[in-house]
Amino acid sequence: MIEDEKTLLQELLRQEETLQFGRFSSETALNLGLGIVNAARQAGQSVLVDIRFGDLQLFQHAMESCNPDNVDWVRRKNNVVRRFARSSFYMGTLYRSKGTDFDAATGLDPREYAAHGGAFPIRIRGAGLVVGTVTVSGLPQAEDHALAVVVLQTLCS
Template identity: 50%
Template structure:
């Protein structure tokens, strides 16, 4: 799972790019946001994961849930990770991995305020065929690779329906 320019335990950049390509949706409705958010809540409850979950389309928050053990800090992380996706159009984990592959970090080299932006895993672009990136889905509360993996798993479930 790890490789070229990433830290051990982190997915390879090519794997992350392939996920984003594969997890492009045909559409994204309010009902899809509810189904996706509900799938994430179900996954988190199964794992007793203390996470907060956020789904947005453009500037509108369509779904938000904070589970037991999460805190307002998770909401702050959601905002910081989400801003990275909105700015770069790629998952927060992929953006951070690209910087690490260059031998630096997002915080050192992006020139963006680390109080407003965090290229840590857990925020993923909602990409729709023919429309591009139209929103974000974000999880915060677990180690960043696990936050990212939970989002990917929920998107895979949505695509399977």
């Protein structure tokens, strides 16, 4: 494993440990979703934002230039978080750091799973379980991930 990947994996785990909610509601999802949309707008970016609590979609917004491919990326990234309880960016980075890729190592169908940055687990502090996901699609994977994280940092205290 190269040092940059090791450092990145440590940072991604730190984010998951610290960016947890005291409670999560429909109102929280709305604030998170609108925060991401506004941050993307301010940066001149166009993304699709999806927030789920379990199987329930609490928020989705597709900005200009989004298309059905973004919806599919969201679904596939969410599947990774739901299966592994880690961010989709972490999972892709983990397998690359081992000299392989997620698809080859897991044998999972790439039409159903995408270990690319953008889906982040929603956890309730102290509970430990993943209760939902926040997902961004439309930018390069590190930027999708970073956009979600920057807004999560403002809401998770």
